[in-house]
Amino acid sequence: MRTVSVDRVTVAYGDGEPVLRDVSVVVEPGRMVAVSGRSGAGKTTLLSTIAGLLRPIEGTVTIDGEPLRDRDDAVARRVVLIPQDNGLATFLTVRENVEVALLANGHTPSDARRLTVEWLERLGLSAQRDQLVEELSGGQQQRTAIARGLALHGDVLLADEVTSELDAASRQNVLDLLRKEAERGVAVVFATHDPDAAAVCDAELSLVDGRATLVRTERAPAEDPSGTVQAAGAGARVARDDSAPGDV
């Protein structure tokens, strides 16, 4: 399993002002770290940078100490992104969307079929599996994207606002599944503006105007009244030697 290190990263779109400024964070295997912040704060930009989709103008993203080159490199190193806009092919069925991703990832057709059935079941989508994605509700589409991302069984999981369209039961199910990924040793980075969802993560990186602060580094078991998500200690740590405790 792999450690993600974001080291003093500054990111801009084109010639514009930086959207992320001097952001650092380390996410270790087995940890689940929330990235919070208001709309436009830079959450998607940070996840896209860790996914290799955006190249920092300063600083580096490393996976197990090796600088990340681009998206192909990230995929090869098993960095899975569940994008905010779900990224599904709307003209394919639910089942096809998951199966195609698994086939592209090197699974045999029979494995791809089996894993697809399993993950759609876990996301409560068995009844919808032969429906076109364009016929689904927003929440069903979101769950399809989550099933596809989790089925890929990455070493790093970047989940961008994956609970925003879900009802309470589905949301809890997804949070439990993200926690299970962390328990498997995955480094999970979860962008959310839902404080309750952020609260079940091990740590929370808050983005304000492109600057990051580690606002919480450990989740107390008492904060989880449902008991369905286990506390797992500190999930992220500061990455700069010269920063004040809690700053990144």
Ligand SMILES: Nc1ncnc2c1ncn2[C@@H]1O[C@H](COP(=O)(O)OP(=O)(O)OP(=O)(O)O)[C@@H](O)[C@H]1O
């Ligand atoms: N492709 C792009 N080109 C130019 N600017 C962009 C692009 N994508 C995002 N931005 C800008 O970068 C800033 C951060 O956007 P980002 O999508 O990372 O925020 P966010 O925290 O994920 O927001 P939300 O919660 O609404 O998804 C915003 O000001 C946005 O307008």
